[in-house]
Amino acid sequence: xxxxxxxxxxxxxxxxxxxxxxxxxxxxxxxxxxxxxxxxxxxxxxxxxxxxxxxxxxxxxxxxxxxxxxxxxxxxxxxxxxxxxxxxxxxxxxxxxxxxxxxxxxxxxxxxxxxxxxxxxxxxxxxxxxxxxxxxxxxxxxxxxxxxxxxxxxxxxxxxxxxxxxxxxxxxxxxxxxxxxxxxxxxxxxxxxxxxxxxxxxxxxxxxxxxxxxxxxxxxxxxxxxxxxxxxxxxxxxxxxxxxxxxxxxxxxxxxxxxxxxxxxxxxxxxxxxxxxxxxxxxxxxxxxxxxxxxxxxxxxxxxxxxxxxxxxxxx
Amino acid sequence: xxxxxxxxxxxxxxxxxxxxxxxxxxxxxxxxxxxxxxxxxxxxxxxxxxxxxxxxxxxxxxxxxxxxxxxxxxxxxxxxxxxxxxxxxxxxxxxxxxxxxxxxxxxxxxxxxxxxxxxxxxxxxxxxxxxxxxxxxxxxxxxxxxxxxxxxxxxxxxxxxxxxxxxxxxxxxxxxxxxxxxxxxxxxxxxxxxxxxxxxxxxxxxxxxxxxxxxxxxxxxxxxxxxxxxxxxxxxxxxxxxxxxxxxxxxxxxxxxxxxxxxxxxxxxxxxxxxxxxxxxxxxxxxxxxxxxxxxxxxxxxxxxxxxxxxxxxxx
DNA sequence: TATGGTTAATATGAAATCCATATCGAATGG
DNA sequence: CCATTCGATATGGATTTCATATTAACCATA
Numbered sequence: 217x218x219x220x221x222x223x224x225x226x227x228x229x230x231x232x233x234x235x236x237x238x239x240x241x242x243x244x245x246x247x248x249x250x251x252x253x254x255x256x257x258x259x260x261x262x263x264x265x266x267x268x269x270x271x272x273x274x275x276x277x278x279x280x281x282x283x284x285x286x287x288x289x290x291x292x293x294x295x296x297x298x299x300x301x302x303x304x305x306x307x308x309x310x311x312x313x314x315x316x317x318x319x320x321x322x323x324x325x326x327x328x329x330x331x332x333x334x335x336x337x338x339x340x341x342x343x344x345x346x347x348x349x350x351x352x353x354x355x356x357x358x359x360x361x362x363x364x365x366x367x368x369x370x371x372x373x374x375x376x377x378x379x380x381x382x383x384x385x386x387x388x389x390x391x392x393x394x395x396x397x398x399x400x401x402x403x404x405x406x407x408x409x410x411x412x413x414x415x416x417x418x419x420x421x422x423x424x425x426x427x428x429x430x431x432x433x434x435x436x437x438x439x440x441x442x443x444x445x446x447x448x449x450x451x452x453x454x455x456x457x458x459x460x461x462x463x464x465x466x467x468x469x470x471x472x473x474x475x476x477x478x479x480x481x482x483x484x485x486x487x488x489x490x491x492x493x494x495x496x497x498x499x500x501x502x503x504x505x506x507x508x509x510x511x512x513x514x515x516x517x518x519x520x521x522x523x524x525x526x527x528x529x530x531x532x
Numbered sequence: 533x534x535x536x537x538x539x540x541x542x543x544x545x546x547x548x549x550x551x552x553x554x555x556x557x558x559x560x561x562x563x564x565x566x567x568x569x570x571x572x573x574x575x576x577x578x579x580x581x582x583x584x585x586x587x588x589x590x591x592x593x594x595x596x597x598x599x600x601x602x603x604x605x606x607x608x609x610x611x612x613x614x615x616x617x618x619x620x621x622x623x624x625x626x627x628x629x630x631x632x633x634x635x636x637x638x639x640x641x642x643x644x645x646x647x648x649x650x651x652x653x654x655x656x657x658x659x660x661x662x663x664x665x666x667x668x669x670x671x672x673x674x675x676x677x678x679x680x681x682x683x684x685x686x687x688x689x690x691x692x693x694x695x696x697x698x699x700x701x702x703x704x705x706x707x708x709x710x711x712x713x714x715x716x717x718x719x720x721x722x723x724x725x726x727x728x729x730x731x732x733x734x735x736x737x738x739x740x741x742x743x744x745x746x747x748x749x750x751x752x753x754x755x756x757x758x759x760x761x762x763x764x765x766x767x768x769x770x771x772x773x774x775x776x777x778x779x780x781x782x783x784x785x786x787x788x789x790x791x792x793x794x795x796x797x798x799x800x801x802x803x804x805x806x807x808x809x810x811x812x813x814x815x816x817x818x819x820x821x822x823x824x825x826x827x828x829x830x831x832x833x834x835x836x837x838x839x840x841x842x843x844x845x846x847x848x
Numbered sequence: 849t850a851t852g853g854t855t856a857a858t859a860t861g862a863a864a865t866c867c868a869t870a871t872c873g874a875a876t877g878g
Numbered sequence: 879c880c881a882t883t884c885g886a887t888a889t890g891g892a893t894t895t896c897a898t899a900t901t902a903a904c905c906a907t908a
Contacts, residue, residue, distance in 0.1 A: 245885075247866065247868070250866085250867085261614055261615055267875090268876055269884075274618070274814065275618075275816055280614040294599035295575060299576070299592075301592040302590070307595070499590075550856060560896070562897075566857090566858095582855090584855075585855075586855075586856090852906090853905085854905080857901080858899105858902090862898095863895085864896085867893085868892095869888100873884100873885090873886075874884090874885085878879100
């Protein structure tokens with residue numbers, strides 16, 4: 217059986233008249249009669265009772281009519297779904313991110329824009345460490361990941377730089393350097409005698425290295441104190457007075473009791489934001505996501521209004 | 533689009549290999565490649581990613597695969613339903629009957645057998661007067677009707693005789709004639725002085741006429757007392773002592789306090805059971821029903837064991 | 849690096865099938 | 879009883895589908 221048979225059958229059943237149905241289908245009556253009879257022969261079922269004025273569906277014909285209409289409707293639905301899926305307007309995407317990424321207004325904005333624009337794509341978010349995210353990409357558990365650091369082993373992975381933001385220093389509230397005006401910037405060198413809280417190396421090697429390098433550039437080797445597993449823990453340790461920390465400026469939106477932020481003078485270390493994808497991933501929602509990320513990044517980069525902006529939602 | 537495209541697409545998607553899929557479909561590789569490309573062109577969607585070792589469905593392809601399978605399944609289902617409907621194994625039938633019909637074991641047996649044999653045919657029962665049933669047949673509210681009397685205006689209606697059973701007399705419990713042995717038969721003539729309860733003429737003309745005729749044949753003109761709208765009401769009036777009634781033998785299974793039944797000697801009036809249908813009704817379930825009714829009637833007629841048989845269920 | 853093998857794409861001719869024209873047959877209604 | 883209507887049949891033409899032969903691309907292995 218072919219869909220043609222069903223289309224012809226529906227027309228004849230609806231018209232109750234082979235000749236009129238043929239007109240409606242833009243063909244002649246004899247081939248239509250032929251096809252109807254072919255369908256009847258294949259099913260071994262009489263679908264119409266031939267009457268002197270037109271034809272009338274039998275009980276079996278009426279039963280088939282309902283099903284045939286449903287089938288054609290399902291065909292249309294399938295075509296639409298397929299096209300939407302191909303255009304990336306329908307499907308699934310899992311976006312991973314490191315804990316510090318959503319503090320930058322960029323990520324929530326992208327997520328929100330994507331959900332608005334492609335409401336039929338079901339988007340899931342997953343927070344994890346950078347190495348786990350990259351593993352997740354390889355295992356196809358994650359389709360895109362916002363990370364801050366370069367990837368150790370980029371085999372099969374593409375990392376696109378999106379933005380850079382300066383880093384700031386987080387000081388304990390009572391600290392001597394925290395007595396200066398909020399708007400005043402500190403020289404990195406003035407932190408030479410401080411204890412530095414850093415996040416654990418295996419999870420995020422890059423940011424750690426950047427901080428150390430910047431200190432060296434300022435002429436001192438930082439004393440490293442405790443290591444924290446997540447960036448939020450870092451700030452907790454700062455609040456407890458265990459040391460200072462160098463964090464991306466966007467972290468300032470995390471207003472925490474006992475922590476004061478100060479900008480850094482001169483060549484402050486910079487924290488990048490990057491998007492990691494599987495190389496050659498052609499999944500349409502992922503491509504759409506990448507397009508949107510790039511477009512949003514362009515809107516951000518001319519005037520990187522770090523820290524001064526309001527976040528609508530941290531995650532959807 | 534045609535079903536062929538979907539069938540081919542499914543094969544290729546499942547095999548992940550055009551050549552193997554072609555084998556499975558019993559065709560060569562080039563035309564299969566052609567048809568797949570034609571489908572892609574029509575949908576304007578890439579369904580497969582061509583890899584050096586076979587092909588791999590894209591996200592859109594995977595989406596279509598699920599839908600295509602569902603569509604083919606629905607096609608199979610539609611074919612099966614159509615065939616079953618044509619064979620009368622699926623559909624609807626409404627069987628009407630006069631109030632006295634289900635007391636004869638024949639009708640419940642037929643109904644039960646039909647439901648067992650054609651479980652997918654939804655059967656509804658409707659009790660009504662004979663004239664209403666015939667009207668119902670014409671209006672297609674009813675498809676078959678068990679009646680006892682001939683039809684006044686049989687235009688467009690076929691009535692098949694099924695069975696005949698003798699009639700018996702229902703006497704009030706305390707009546708003099710009820711003192712005889714239960715197994716003893718009474719002469720109709722012995723009721724000459726009795727008052728007869730009959731059912732109203734417009735609803736069931738035939739049975740009334742048959743009783744009067746039998747009385748005349750026995751040499752008396754019966755005194756007609758009250759008329760009852762339904763046969764059950766007749767027996768109630770008998771129980772109340774308002775007279776006697778001549779009823780089909782199968783009514784004896786209606787054991788009612790205050791009513792005694794006696795067989796009639798000699799040429800007792802006989803009550804027929806008939807099936808009324810629309811003339812030229814080709815609806816398959818109706819034909820199946822008629823077949824089953826006739827077959828069951830043949831099994832009954834050799835030995836009409838009236839009144840002595842157990843009824844399994846009165847109606848389903 | 850070269851080469852053989854594998855697989856999908858392309859080209860072309862043959863076969864099937866689908867459709868249009870012409871005609872027939874059955875049934876109805878004036 | 880004839881004209882009309884409408885579906886079925888017959889036959890030739892056009893399109894489509896399929897098969898054979900060949901090409902191109904890509905890997906694996908020597």
